Amino acid sequence: ETGVTQTPRHLVMGMTNKKSLKCEQHLGHNAMYWYKQSAKKPLELMFVYSLEERVENNSVPSRFSPECPNSSHLFLHLHTLQPEDSALYLCASSQGSSLGGYTFGSGTRLTVV
């Protein structure tokens, strides 16, 4: 399998649930990202991992907890979310300084009820 793969594609969760989003890249990239896309808003950068170290946390609430166990895998752990957290969550990867551009996954459509 090539590119960036995200699972699950769709997720419905209650506000008291705990769930995780998974992202996997097979491109040999060393940086991975989580983005949030809400209706009628630009994509918002949430987290950046470079060489498995978190290098940016864009003022994201603590109910979102990222994890990068190795350069190919990235997780977003979710707990006690709010309905306004419903959105499309996109994972991306890039190599080094991003001169090669970014590759995105297909996203996870999250609905919080």
Place this chain on the structure above:
Amino acid sequence: KQEVTQIPAALSVPEGENLVLNCSFTDSAIYNLQWFRQDPGKGLTSLLLIQSSQREQTSGRLNASLDKSSGRSTLYIAASQPGDSATYLCAVSSGFQKLVFGTGTRLLVSP
């Protein structure tokens, strides 16, 4: 702070027309600019990547130009087809590992 604007926000054209999508950015100190396509509810597909030292890139019916000094890029789509209907996003790499997106242009090509 880098800001990216895309005009128009929405565009509806009949099949076969040539069209131009516009992207402007406020800080010309960029590494590169990338055009993406997004189908409803789906992820982003990279269309073209232009490095800051380049003026344009072409892929099939798509041509993207970059004028870094004026903070502008255009995406030209030749002979549009219904399958081109999607949202087109412009994003600039502005600083190490920082990708800033515009709000997109929603394109509808009718048969």
